Amino acid sequence: KIPVQSRELWNKHKVRKFGTAEEFEEKFISHVEWTLARSLYNCDDLAAYQATSQSVRDNLVIDWNKTQQRQTARDGKKVYYLSLEFLMGRALDNALINMRTDTSSQDVGPTDETLTKGNTAREMIRNAMKDLGFKLEDVLEQEPDAALGNGGLGRLAACFVDSLATGNYPAWGYGLRYQYGIFAQKIIDGYQVETPDYWLNFSNPWEIERSEIQVPINFYGYVHRPESEKTTTSPSDWIGGERVLAMAHDMPIPGFKTPTVNNLRLWSAKPTTEFDFSKFNNGDYKNSVEQQQRAESITAVLYPNDNFDQGKELRLKQQYFWCAASLHDIVRRFKKNKRPWSEFPDAIAIQLNDTHPTLAIVELQRVLVDLEKLDWHKAWDIVTKTFAYTNHTVMQEALEKWPVGLLGHLLPRHLEIIYDINWFFLQSVEKKFPHDMDLLSRVSVIEEGSQERYVRMAFLAIIGSHKVNGVAELHSDLIKSTIFQDFVKVYGANKFTNVTNGITPRRWLKQANPKLAELISETINDPNDDYLLDMSKLTELAKYAEDEAFQKKWNDVKQFNKSRLADLIKRLNNGVDIIDRDHIRNTLFDIQVKRIHEYKRQQLNIFGVINRYLCMKEMLQSGSSIDEVAERYPRKVSIFGGKSAPGYYMAKLIIKLVNSVAEVVNNDAEICDLLKVFFIPDYNVSKAEIITPASDLSEHISTAGTEASGTSNMKFVMNGGLIIGTVDGANVEITREIGEDNIFLFGNLSENVEELRYNHQFQNTSLPEALVKVLNAVESGAFSPQNASEFRPLIDSIKHQGDYYLVSDDFDSYVATQDLVDQVYHKDKKEWLKKSILSVANVGFFSSDRCIEEYAETIWNAEPVKPE
Numbered sequence: 091k092i093p094v095q096s097r098e099l100w101n102k103h104k105v106r107k108f109g110t111a112e113e114f115e116e117k118f119i120s121h122v123e124w125t126l127a128r129s130l131y132n133c134d135d136l137a138a139y140q141a142t143s144q145s146v147r148d149n150l151v152i153d154w155n156k157t158q159q160r161q162t163a164r165d166g167k168k169v170y171y172l173s174l175e176f177l178m179g180r181a182l183d184n185a186l187i188n189m190r191t192d193t194s195s196q197d198v199g200p201t202d203e204t205l206t207k208g209n210t211a212r213e214m215i216r217n218a219m220k221d222l223g224f225k226l227e228d229v230l231e232q233e234p235d236a237a238l239g240n241g242g243l244g245r246l247a248a249c250f251v252d253s254l255a256t257g258n259y260p261a262w263g264y265g266l267r268y269q270y271g272i273f274a275q276k277i278i279d280g281y282q283v284e285t286p287d288y289w290l291n292f293s294n295p296w297e298i299e300r301s302e303i304q305v306p307i308n309f310y311g312y313v314h315r316p317e318s319e320k321t322t323t324s325p326s327d328w329i330g331g332e333r334v335l336a337m338a339h340d341m342p343i344p345g346f347k348t349p350t351v352n353n354l355r356l357w358s359a360k361p362t363t364e365f366d367f368s369k370f371n372n373g374d375y376k377n378s379v380e381q382q383q384r385a386e387s388i389t390a391v392l393y394p395n396d397n398f399d400q401g402k403e404l405r406l407k408q409q410y411f412w413c414a415a416s417l418h419d420i421v422r423r424f425k426k427n428k429r430p431w432s433e434f435p436d437a438i439a440i441q442l443n444d445t446h447p448t449l450a451i452v453e454l455q456r457v458l459v460d461l462e463k464l465d466w467h468k469a470w471d472i473v474t475k476t477f478a479y480t481n482h483t484v485m486q487e488a489l490e491k492w493p494v495g496l497l498g499h500l501l502p503r504h505l506e507i508i509y510d511i512n513w514f515f516l517q518s519v520e521k522k523f524p525h526d527m528d529l530l531s532r533v534s535v536i537e538e539g540s541q542e543r544y545v546r547m548a549f550l551a552i553i554g555s556h557k558v559n560g561v562a563e564l565h566s567d568l569i570k571s572t573i574f575q576d577f578v579k580v581y582g583a584n585k586f587t588n589v590t591n592g593i594t595p596r597r598w599l600k601q602a603n604p605k606l607a608e609l610i611s612e613t614i615n616d617p618n619d620d621y622l623l624d625m626s627k628l629t630e631l632a633k634y635a636e637d638e639a640f641q642k643k644w645n646d647v648k649q650f651n652k653s654r655l656a657d658l659i660k661r662l663n664n665g666v667d668i669i670d671r672d673h674i675r676n677t678l679f680d681i682q683v684k685r686i687h688e689y690k691r692q693q694l695n696i697f698g699v700i701n702r703y704l705c706m707k708e709m710l711q712s713g714s715s716i717d718e719v720a721e722r723y724p725r726k727v728s729i730f731g732g733k734s735a736p737g738y739y740m741a742k743l744i745i746k747l748v749n750s751v752a753e754v755v756n757n758d759a760e761i762c763d764l765l766k767v768f769f770i771p772d773y774n775v776s777k778a779e780i781i782t783p784a785s786d787l788s789e790h791i792s793t794a795g796t797e798a799s800g801t802s803n804m805k806f807v808m809n810g811g812l813i814i815g816t817v818d819g820a821n822v823e824i825t826r827e828i829g830e831d832n833i834f835l836f837g838n839l840s841e842n843v844e845e846l847r848y849n850h851q852f853q854n855t856s857l858p859e860a861l862v863k864v865l866n867a868v869e870s871g872a873f874s875p876q877n878a879s880e881f882r883p884l885i886d887s888i889k890h891q892g893d894y895y896l897v898s899d900d901f902d903s904y905v906a907t908q909d910l911v912d913q914v915y916h917k918d919k920k921e922w923l924k925k926s927i928l929s930v931a932n933v934g935f936f937s938s939d940r941c942i943e944e945y946a947e948t949i950w951n952a953e954p955v956k957p958e
């Protein structure tokens with residue numbers, strides 16, 4: 091503590107934010123000289139990026155400190171969002187956009203006062219950078235993506251922390267600081283090849299290393315219970331066998347137009363300073379060091395699986411390491427206030443993003459019973475009131491379960507606690523439903539298999555939480571009628587709720603699509619972009635939906651974005667331009683970017699492309715002119731992108747097929763560039779920022795009932811792209827919001843899926859004619875002349891293995907709907923533009939700000955802490 095008499099001096103030298111271009115320039119130069127130890131003579135774009143980031147970070151840190159003080163002083167309920175993935179992307183541009191500009195009080199950074207009219211902080215910095223000899227765009231390009239996530243789940247967490255800060259909620263995210271994020275994808279000979287993404291190659295200006303915050307974490311060992319304590323529900327000592335340290339790294343998360351800057355705390359593993367001297371003294375120096383170094387492997391890599399559970403010991407270690415460190419941190423802060431334990435759930439809400447952090451439930455119970463010596467039941471009451479769990483999938487292969495043996499070996503005391511939690515739970519079930527042995531075994535946390543027994547993490551998460559939510563209405567209904575049906579019976583339906591996902595409009599509209607954002611703010615007369623906080627303001631756009639002059643401007647923005655994407659594609663295609671720029675306005679950009687997965691059905695998309703190609707060729711062969719072909723199959727570019735899990739054979743084969751089809755189609759002079767196919771390698775957040783605004787049409791075509799929500803569907807709609815989709819996930823609510831005239835829906839409904847699958851297995855179902863032609867062409871080696879059988883597994887899965895994802899059942903409907911898309915796009919541009927404008931006008935519901943308000947009100951019972 092600083093003595094009172096010294097405080098004056100502190101205040102005299104109080105750090106200040108830059109507010110003007112000149113102040114920024116001064117900061118920038120001092121960071122070049124002092125932080126980077128460089129100078130005017132060797133400051134390149136990378137150094138400029140780092141100096142700019144450090145300067146912007148300085149502003150954020152001042153607000154970050156004040157935010158923490160304010161939130162501590164007001165002592166409202168704190169929210170902790172536990173997510174094993176945070177797919178943040180780049181930070182600098184986002185910080186520039188979110189920087190506060192709405193007040194003129196002292197020391198606030200760039201304000202309406204210090205900025206010339208209509209200018210943003212971003213513009214001010216762009217101009218300053220120019221004066222300093224740099225181009226902002228080139229400098230922004232230097233930043234590596236923080237790709238600490240696989241797909242939707244991780245990006246959702248990133249959108250949520252943005253909205254939590256924007257809404258002034260006292261909320262922290264907790265995650266892991268992986269040294270290697272999701273692998274970088276290279277495409278070699280059409281195949282996906284994974285290469286490591288060492289994103290921390292150059293120091294990361296956005297993290298603040300908290301070397302003073304190091305939490306010891308134990309693994310293995312054994313449980314010791316004093317003689318007097320007979321049962322496992324009484325306090326026990328866990329004598330850990332291996333110890334590592336969790337060190338905190340903080341990333342400031344700025345809210346939009348508010349001085350609230352929240353914290354994302356990421357843990358990295360490091361060896362303890364304790365050293366095995368016995369080994370050392372025995373001359374085994376190398377082993378004693380190696381054991382220490384093993385610690386670091388815990389946070390070395392992100393597991394590259396999405397919607398799939400691999401069950402690896404290191405993954406379980408990661409999960410416990412992160413849960414234990416985060417809980418230790420949360421409990422330590424709570425204890426400072428000396429409030430009684432019973433008030434813990436009034437002070438703290440913890441949200442579990444999927445089942446990955448479920449061990450936090452067990453760890454809190456352990457802390458309360460073993461360390462704080464609370465009675466088991468009192469402790470359990472606190473635990474269940476604190477946690478809430480978000481489910482993201484109904485797919486069996488994604489539901490986590492850990493072998494009892496493995497869990498008990500790594501965390502012996504936790505396994506005991508899990509058994510006890512289960513025991514008390516099953517007792518309560520037995521009381522409610524006496525003698526229903528089947529029910530007991532169905533809901534038990536322990537799955538009794540013939541060989542191995544497993545801990546079912548989703549069940550543990552439900553039992554340890556007061557609320558369970560799905561991520562779109564259809565999904566939330568499905569979990570209640572399928573995987574968690576028995577729990578609805580046990581707890582009643584009220585425990586289960588829905589919070590439909592959302593995305594942050596700051597990144598996905600303002601940052602990704604500056605031209606559209608500008609047109610919107612000009613049209614709805616909102617020069618300060620307040621609509622980004624209240625997206626219902628977008629409904630104003632509806633009245634211009636048929637206005638010709640406005641439609642033209644709207645279309646011009648789209649063309650600009652399409653050219654931007656065409657440039658990127660050219661760059662990625664080694665400088666070869668596959669898109670005819672003279673016809674870009676009449677070329678439909680049809681995009682499917684997301685993780686590659688059979689249930690997302692990129693195979694349906696590429697089969698559709700093959701069908702189109704074959705039909706074009708057939709027309710030509712039967713004597714039609716190229717103009718007639720163009721009339722029936724107008725210009726189109728089919729764009730794909732996404733990563734496959736490294737061990738997912740079928741998904742990798744789909745990538746290869748897309749690239750093989752591209753090779754044939756793009757080089758077929760006969761079809762005169764009417765159809766092009768491109769697979770964008772290494773799809774990531776910063777590429778998505780260029781891809782999303784450029785779509786005319788995007789594809790969200792999962793088998794009905796399989797995609798929990800989807801969030802890229804929302805991103806595309808927010809950028810004025812129309813969508814073709816199945817009645818699945820959030821497509822249902824998108825349809826409700828934007829109107830069914832503005833979306834191209836097709837395919838079977840989720841309620842028919844079971845029957846269709848049954849028919850494939852037990853009846854003789856025939857395949858649609860057009861699909862048969864497609865499969866025959868693939869089978870004949872039309873796209874793999876060197877190896878005709880290359881794609882056989884994809885064909886077999888449909889023809890001979892029950893077509894689990896119902897490609898054949900939806901194929902005709904998909905093709906017919908694509909025809910409809912062509913008709914509207916090419917024959918009735920006005921109608922198309924009207925649909926596009928109306929979609930954006932009604933997309934407001936999908937702002938992640940709305941989600942966070944729903945979580946706060948219905949699950950966390952938390953209030954914002956507004957700055958004065």
Ligand code: CGF
Pocket residue numbers: 241242243244246396397444482483488561591797798799800801819
């Ligand atoms: O979470 C997903 C995504 N693949 O990461 N799931 N998981 N696990 C779902 O499949 C998406 O449908 C969902 O939008 C996303 C975020 O909730």
